[in-house]
Amino acid sequence: MFTCGLLAGGVLTAGVLWLLSGLFAPLPAVVRQGLIVAVVLLAALRDAGKLSLRLPQNARQIPQDVLRRHLARGALQFGFELGTGVRTYVSASAPYAIAVAVLLSGGSYAPALAVGLGFGAGRALTPALRRLSGDGERWDDLLTARLSGMTVVCSVLIAAAALTVRQ
Amino acid sequence: MGEPVRPADRPSGARAVRVLLTDPVLPVAALGIAVIAAVLHAPVLTWAITGGLAGYSLSGSV
Numbered sequence: 128m129f130t131c132g133l134l135a136g137g138v139l140t141a142g143v144l145w146l147l148s149g150l151f152a153p154l155p156a157v158v159r160q161g162l163i164v165a166v167v168l169l170a171a172l173r174d175a176g177k178l179s180l181r182l183p184q185n186a187r188q189i190p191q192d193v194l195r196r197h198l199a200r201g202a203l204q205f206g207f208e209l210g211t212g213v214r215t216y217v218s219a220s221a222p223y224a225i226a227v228a229v230l231l232s233g234g235s236y237a238p239a240l241a242v243g244l245g246f247g248a249g250r251a252l253t254p255a256l257r258r259l260s261g262d263g264e265r266w267d268d269l270l271t272a273r274l275s276g277m278t279v280v281c282s283v284l285i286a287a288a289a290l291t292v293r294q
Numbered sequence: 295m296g297e298p299v300r301p302a303d304r305p306s307g308a309r310a311v312r313v314l315l316t317d318p319v320l321p322v323a324a325l326g327i328a329v330i331a332a333v334l335h336a337p338v339l340t341w342a343i344t345g346g347l348a349g350y351s352l353s354g355s356v
Binding site for chain 2: 218253259
């Protein structure tokens with residue numbers, strides 16, 4: 128249920144961004160592509176600590192009592208709120224970069240749907256791997272030690288994809 | 295990126311394989327290879343993988 132919520136939340140946000148992308152359709156494709164590349168590069172620089180830039184976020188945690196009210200419905204709601212990416216902290220720049228990419232790319236709904244599902248699945252990987260590891264505390268230690276590097280690599284890979292992909 | 299963690303508790307055997315296969319860095323490596331493979335031939339898949347990278351970059355944030 129948690130993963131279903133994550134996927135639904137990701138698809139909702141990506142869908143809203145895709146609908147709003149129509150507002151940017153009058154811009155020439157080359158300008159939109161240039162803006163996407165600029166934003167993903169700025170995101171990579173920010174994650175690497177080379178750029179200090181405050182970005183909007185909902186600086187709160189999803190209340191734990193969501194899970195206490197009803198386990199299945201609570202897991203669905205908790206996942207959904209996390210999946211939207213707008214109901215809790217956003218600790219990395221990559222989600223902003225991908226949101227701008229969806230907003231500016233326009234065109235078919237398929238890329239936006241793919242991003243939404245990918246985002247939800249990406250968020251689901253963390254608890255899945257932690258559970259599969261069999262030692263959650265050790266996994267948390269590993270994650271803490273490697274998180275900043277992982278965040279930078281994610282941003283750089285997104286920037287590399289944006290630089291390579293053709294509209 | 296690879297700071298040693300609790301070396302005294304370093305696992306061995308099957309447990310070491312499990313730890314390796316569930317390493318937090320593994321999805322980044324897998325998605326990285328996938329995005330490189332997809333970027334030239336499968337644009338929609340590239341979007342999905344970059345979405346996955348964006349989602350996974352929020353690990354540790356609840």
